[in-house]
Amino acid sequence: MGTTRYIMSMGELTRKDNSLCFRKDGRNVYIPVENTKEIYCFNEVSINTKLLDFLSQNHIIIHFFNYYGGYSGTYYPRDHYLSGKLIVKQALKYEEQRMDIARAIVKGIGVNIYEILYHYYKHDKKEVKETIDWIRKVFFTQVDQAQDIKRLLACEGEVWIRFYNDFKYFLPKDFVMNKRVKRPPDNPINALVSFGNTLLYTKTISAIYQTHLDQRISFLHEPSEGRFSLSLDISEVFKPVIVFRTIFDLVNNRKLQVEKHFEKSVNYCILNEEGRKIFIEAFEARLENVFQHPRLKRKVSYRTAIKLDCYKLIKNILEGNEFVPFSLKEGM
Template structure:
């Protein structure tokens, strides 16, 4: 079964027959014991350290449909090696573009993304409300903002509503978390441990959404809620809005409340808080476990993983584009 590999150490990645050879280097540049990864076991690579590789390797990875995602020292997502689009279909491309160019069609899809995101944020708060957390004010304020989604007449107006919903949602974090506090959202840079985890987790969510889009016929550069950009795969940003509450935030609540991550797992430098390498590994382990968890899908009548839910959301968008079935965002019921 294929899986994601995370490379933290600087080093060189090369091909040896049908095996990937990673040779890490220490701080003095000395090579350490190489590690071998059978290429058939790799779904994608996440690179957190400096990587030395040549075009021959990337040609090989491209033929194997293996995407490579890069993060800088401060845990910022910086870009991807994106294997040649092998599933893109002309008819769907045209339809997706037409849906973007039509204000009415684009706004309808964008509203669905916001509704799905808001429903999943509310589900998280209501879960903790039933367990004694005082979240009534947050929930009521979010509900009042949600009432305005259908009446929005422009994307900018809709983005403003989504921002207000999320701001109310984040207020609830300090009630949910036991020890570390969020104390308001800060991004560039994240000013405390909780904000650092949110930024790191959101980048992981964006990247997994991009991976799942890649395995469908959708074009990741044509989006509906976020403006398409020349330097980003903006459809992944749209999909991530729905799944961040279910994946990122639930993992954060779990690892912090179970004290799997503590303040000592972070370090401060140049005015920002980032995870130490051990902290990254702990969070990524919890992240992978969450992605592999399964739920009984109401429509399909079978168990599917959280990761597969994202791909199913892509298929729903495809069906909407070609007129088979109207898109309805995924909303958690647990």
Template sequence: MKDPLYITSHGILQRKGNTLYFVNEEGKKALPINRINEINCYGKVSLKSGASSLLMKEGIPVNFFNMYGYYEGSLYPRVQLNSGLVVVKQSEHYSDPEKRAVIAGEMVEGIKNNILKTLKYYLKKGKNVEPYIKDIEKEVIKGDVAQIMSNEGRIWHSYYQSFNKILKNFEMDKREIRPPTTEINALISFGNSLLYVSALSEIYHTYLHPSVSYLHEPAERRFSLALDIADIFKPVIVERVIFKLVNNNMLTEKDFNHDVGVLLNERGKRIFLKEYQAKLETTIKHPEIKRKVSYKYLMRLECYKLIKHVLGDKEYRSFRMWW
């Protein structure tokens, strides 16, 4: 089984023969390239040309993040899965406002369902989140994409307001991004960046084009379909990781730097990454395919459902937690 490699310190990736090494002030470490499916760099990491060549040959992408934990770009191998028909149909469903609204609305229905599942879980645990549940349940997802995005915005707002009822430590005032000014905002931003890259990785294993999206507006400097897919899974993956880390005191004040905004330090990133990876690898019995699949693979299944929808094989129904 291959797993992602997370690099949180500064250094250089270099090659000697068929071996990949990470070199920094602490020394030189061989990396098990046959057990790596992607490399995520959170420190300042340089690649020697030999290392780049080896990674591309082995089909291993390298993702880069800035000091705030935001995704900056990737070094990706040549795309191996191509289907002109899928990309054409995918684009047709974006350019047709009605077809796009159908997919966007279904995505927000998934987001709404997964947020409500999360809140009801904590309601059973004695957390006073019922007012937020009622607010979200009132949202009727309909209309054009602009109206659907307004629905989504109100759902996220109510959800984030509920965090102070769930979290034992730290406070959630309002969602702030660049830069985060509180510990919770820093955790949300870091987790969202991780999930974005995980979703992008799953998209690359399908025929979908990552720049053609339905809920988010396609943009030149981002793969907006990854944002669409990631939003559906944030309540299932990112927030569950955050709630566990904070409520079990696995992350405390000492795991953050307070400089220009609030950011996880290297130790905090390692703790978050370990728990995040464990969540991605968690498996659950899928009711339709009748076997256990990982949380990460659920995102690939979401891509397959979109392909079937744009090809007219089966109407898209977004992922909804069933447990």
């Protein structure tokens, strides 16, 4: 997991000389800062300003989650990469060509959902043919013809709903989705999707942090106060590739089981600590998975692919190059 540290227990995180110290139950666990890029806190963790200052100096991002595994917020060291020129141009791009970039993102989601479903179609799940035909013959045309963001978001919503509806053809019965429920999730598959999407969103925040882009100026999602909306944009096309492939692998290989890895209460369902550990390990492994990048002529991980999409967006903003998000089929 190299650059990412996950804290699952209650305790106190402090600076100790030139490293980080996590104290729990009277024991100290030392975390070297050299190769730490981000820290995830999945429990109540006490911190102080001395620690935050140290994290800032070392450009370490820290993400906080609530009891449900939901995202609470991020401590984000001051933007040492920000470029005034790029921010101005990014805002102009939003004003003048928002639809072009938003359309590319929605198409990218369709392209990658198509590839995931086509994999199951080839492996004898012929029931998904209806959705893959619809994506090919109807969806892309609708996206091309959409006149505004509202229409694009409707196209995006429909492709996700059709995707979720096909889960029943290749997932065990106890993991079938009736409908997508987010806050809080109400069944095991919703719990996995919410947790996976949140992890991907925060990974994207970290990737964007290492570029000159401004997190607040987005294209498909409304640039809203109180959240990093560009991360929602960039992460969207990676959800089928990273989040859902991780889920399908864990569920179909029985590595995650309803009776062993979930906590169920009256109206919510969340992964328990063991379930979270299993999911995080598989998620990190998926991020480190490599593929041959046709243009760079070298092997690239999915973690790097997220950052490459940020650079593609920068090239679009500064040089007008067409923005084509990551495609599972093209491998770039």
